[in-house]
Amino acid sequence: MSLKSSMWLQYQIDANWTRPLVFVVYNILRPVGAALLLVAMFYVVTGGYMGGGSLAYLYVGNAFFMLIAQTLFFVGWVVHDDREHYQVLKYLYISPMSYFKYLIGRTAMRFLLSGFALMVLIVLGYLLRIPYRIDWLLLVAVFLVGWAFIVGAGLLLSGINMLTARHGGAVGEALAGIFYLLSGAIFPLSILPQWVRGFSLALPSTYWFSLVRRAVLGAESEEVMAQFTTLQVVLYPMAISMVLLGLSYLSFLGVDHLTRKKGMLDMTTTY
């Protein structure tokens, strides 16, 4: 029940049809603008020299990054908003439902809604002649693995945010930024310095983006990641996500105790 209701809540907050302009800006104009800027930069920097393969790589990585970015931006703020903006955190907390479950619901719905921006970008990709070769089964895996990863990472982030009054949103954005730069979303691992590459290979998102390219472009063109089999790029991020989910739950139990000990449930930021 609480899962369903928190998903419904997130839907109400995000897909706010009474303010269609806000919805259009956030889900269409902003992502499309960012994607076009990226494409323009690509042409300026490479002079169109690097060929369609690189453009497709970058375009698809950027589009699917939308799922991670939008969800993590949101997750960075949800605890903060519940506590300080809506002032409902304490009322949610004293209810019999688990706040953990509530966060799963809201994060999951945010993820689903981010799919909207992704769809817009995929359609735009057709106009830009991105050579799609979609493997539907793998695409399903993309969403499942991505969902598990984002929810796991997001919950861990929420746990941290319960303990800190400020900068919660910034942490989410920084995290998303790291995934953007180091996961091979737009910069292939092969062009990253060796020491960074080691770090990249530890990130589950790196494998996920590889999975994305296999599902959408038909094959992995990036040489470092091409060494891994498709099964590996499915299983590795999936396993990490399960660990993240478990960790986030454990950390929640600890955080729960700590917030009650320190009295942080209705703390407000005093800058």
Place this chain on the structure above:
Amino acid sequence: MPGVYSIESRSLTRTFKSKGEVVEALKEVDLSVRQGELFGLLGPNGAGKTTLIKIFTTLLLPTSGYAKVAGHDVAKEVKQIRPIINMVTGGEHSGYGLLTVRENLWMFSQFYGIPGKVAKERIDSLIDRMRITHLADRKIRTLSTGERQRVNIIRAFMTGPKIVFLDEPTLGLDVETSRLIRRYVKEWLEQDGERTVLLTTHYMMEADELCDRIAIINDGEIVALGTPRELKKRIQDETAIGMEISPEIDLGWLDGTKGVMGYSAKEEGGMLSARVVMEDDSAVSDVLSGVTARGGRIISFYKDEPTLEDVFVKLTGRGLE
């Protein structure tokens, strides 16, 4: 449950560390509230009322001692406590501003697992009872403070709690909303003998009018406990006077005046409205001449029934606000 207090604490202590300083918000608080009681905690800002409420509502852990709700320990038996309690805090703007009144309430009812049909009925009937039927489909963020607090009250009572905690529920509200809320709380309690309310306030009139028993709390300690009548009896032998003074003067000198036990003062319409509690009548003339000597004109002076605030003044030397 016979023999079990609805709300109970023993040697309950809570400290906070802030900026290297240790604040003792509650010091060895013993409290026993019986089923069916409307129990009040009366005390000024910073007395520890909210801290106590947070501990009972499982939001905050005790530093030492214990607190129990319906016989369950707040530190360990959260799962048993949460379904049977609810809480309302005053002086805030809670709720998802972009949802309507009905949507907000509906969502919270689902967090309590209330079946859809039952939830709808309860919400409708309480919306009616709180006289906000015309606002039911308005977004929360467009409501006034008083209207929002009515929604907040519905949120708490619709879940069918046995024990409700109200932390200064009428703080900063208009007279009409305050009255509506007080009347409803009283009525709710009378409908079922198994219900209990713990209410905090710094309005002495509210405590006096509403509560069966009151604990006066100051600086983290309970300094007196009893029915309003019993508490007021405590200053039978003393003398309490009220006066209005213009222009406003500083009354600090009263602290050193012989026979004066304490005073409270607040500004009201450009005048100073003060009450002074004295050991007996003999200090009255000193007080009055003291005021005049300091340039204050006494607009009115009266000696009437002692109030709960007078009790507080006697016990602590200062007023509630």
